Amino acid sequence: MKLFRCDNCGNSIYFENRSCLKCGLRLGFVCEEISLHAMQPDANHADRWRRVDQQQFVYRFCPNAAFDVCNWLVRDDSDETFCTACRYNGLVPNAKSREGLRRWRAISDAQRHLFYSFLRWDLPRPSRKEDPIGGLRFDLKDDKINPDGSCQPVLIGHDEGHIVIRTAEADDPTREQQRAMMNEPYRTLLGHFRHETGHFIWNKMVRDAGKTESFRAVFGDESVDYDEALKHHYARGPRPGWGSSYISYYATTHPWEDFAECFAHVLHIIDSLETAHMFGIALAPMSHDFLAAHANFDPYSVLDFERIAEVWIPLSLALNTIHHSMGERDLYPFILTPVIKGKLAYVHSLLTRQI
Structure with a gap:
């Protein structure tokens, strides 16, 4: 997750902020730019807003802003009522x-x-x-x-x-x-959203895109009966040693669940790495070539998942240890074995359109 700066006063602002804590201006998220901006009322239109830093477009806040549920913006020339x-x-x-x-x-x-x-x-x-x-x-x-x-x-x-x-x-x-x-x-709630949309992404980017053969080579045959697999999972559980091949206990249920769990974890890892980078946190040494190619490290733009794992694994270990120091359980209680990294790499390659 990026950190942002207020267009009006330059103060650091965060994704969840509704207003700048320094200057008090209302903040709105512009989906077209994936960025948070300071807003001011439009002088010519009631309930319409313009960005402080540029006046090109007129925006409406999502109707759910009335309940303080959302602060995302909709372009006033859009046919959509609600935000993205x-x-x-x-x-x-x-x-x-x-x-x-x-x-x-x-x-x-x-x-x-x-x-x-x-x-x-x-x-x-x-x-x-x-x-x-x-x-x-x-x-x-x-x-x-x-x-x-x-x-x-x-x-x-x-x-x-x-x-x-x-x-x-x-x-x-x-x-x-x-x-x-x-x-x-x-x-977590976010984990639920990421896991369940993983099934949707499988539909759109694997099944409907004609990539089931490459999927099966990594995750197995998804045509096995799902209901029976679920019954077996809850009745008997997975075979011993499952942790070397599956990111979670639930991932062992069926190839669909394995994919959804891996999709969720790719999002967990990439978003967490971006947040860490924005705060200047880096524990893993990177090669000269990698640093040259990614001077402004943006995990969303890195195509080699092995590079992502090199940075993530020591960071996650450090975060877990910090949690232990506070008497809390692991923040990231998962182990990335070579087989699991291969599955995550497949999902990552899919999302970055390399396969």
């Missing part, structure tokens, strides 16, 4: 409820982090309006309360681009309970 992230939402939490609004804000923060990566790599993202059968749609669903007062939890999942996110997982106790119950070392 929010336009994919179907069901959303009840904004009239304090709990619903709190959950929606937390979920939206994660969703916009997801779309930052989608924008950086210009990943396919047709909406249901553009692709009624396989387009992307998010339903942010509340648990169902039965007549007897019991709770029927929503299942997080995907179906041909239709992704369901359980709003209750915006509550830390609920999410932590699920993490412990599922014996997962890592469980």
